[in-house]
Amino acid sequence: MFCLSIQLCTTITIDELAPGLKTILSFVAPDQKSGKVEVQYFHENAGISTSIGLAAKPLVNFSGVAGNNTVALGTDISFDTSTGDFTKYNVGLSISTADLIASFALNNKFDTLSASYMHTVSPLTNTAVGAELTHSFSSNENTLTIGTQHALDPLTSVKARVNNYGIASALIQHAWRPKSLVTISGEVDTKAIEKSAKVGIALALKP
Known part of the structure; x- marks a missing residue:
């Protein structure tokens, strides 16, 4: 049996209704419930984004970040008006310097604590190494993931990562035209290859 599924993603963006303000209308055809309106506001040291679904009882999302070039604090919250419940609330902190980024986050309704670190080895080739440690409070499980990235040339890059459960993945991405990317990826469980x-x-295409 052969099944073919086609989706058409449409996005309409209106820039600069006011200084720093952007409005985005998006939907995925033929899914009639996928439409949403998003309003973004960006300031020198802060950014806010609010979106609401185009449905009778929509999902409302708010995200915001404030900080500077060194330290930033952000949050991401979603509220389902059909159930009256918060479906998501996350907070995060990041610290950046010229060659490293460290971050700490509470995700999945504060059930997951994660800490990550990425160090740039060679800016010329965009070579970097990183690691992330995640702890789940509900399952008391820890996941350690290490990864790396490298630019083969200005248009082509590769990335790879593996975790302590033996799940390894890699991808190669090529910008075959401005703002258009083709990505080939693979994943394997090294314990059951x-x-x-x-x-x-x-394939991502942008005009």
Whole structure:
């Protein structure tokens, strides 16, 4: 049996209704419930984004970040008006210097604590190494992921990562025209290679 599924993603952006203000209308055809309106406001040291779904009882999302070139604090909150429940609330802190980024976050309704670190080894080739440690309070499980990235040339880059459960993934991404990318990715469970290999390809086109 062969199944073909086609989706059309449409985005309309209105810039500068006021200084720093942007409005975005997006929807995915044929999903009639996918439409949403998003309003973004950016200031020198802060940014706010609010979106609401185009449905009778929509999902409302708010995200914001404030800081400077060194330290930033942000939050992401979603509220489902159909149930009256918060479906998401996350907070995060990041610290950046010229060659490293460290971040700490509470996600999944504060059930998951994560800490990550990325160090730039070579700015000329965009080579970097990083690691992330995540702890789940509900399951008391820890996940350690290490990864790296490298630019083969100005238009092509590769990334790879592996975690302590033996899940390894890699991708190669090429900008074949300005703002248009083709990505080939793969993932495998190193403990069951013959059963779990996955390969994917993605194409992003921008006018």
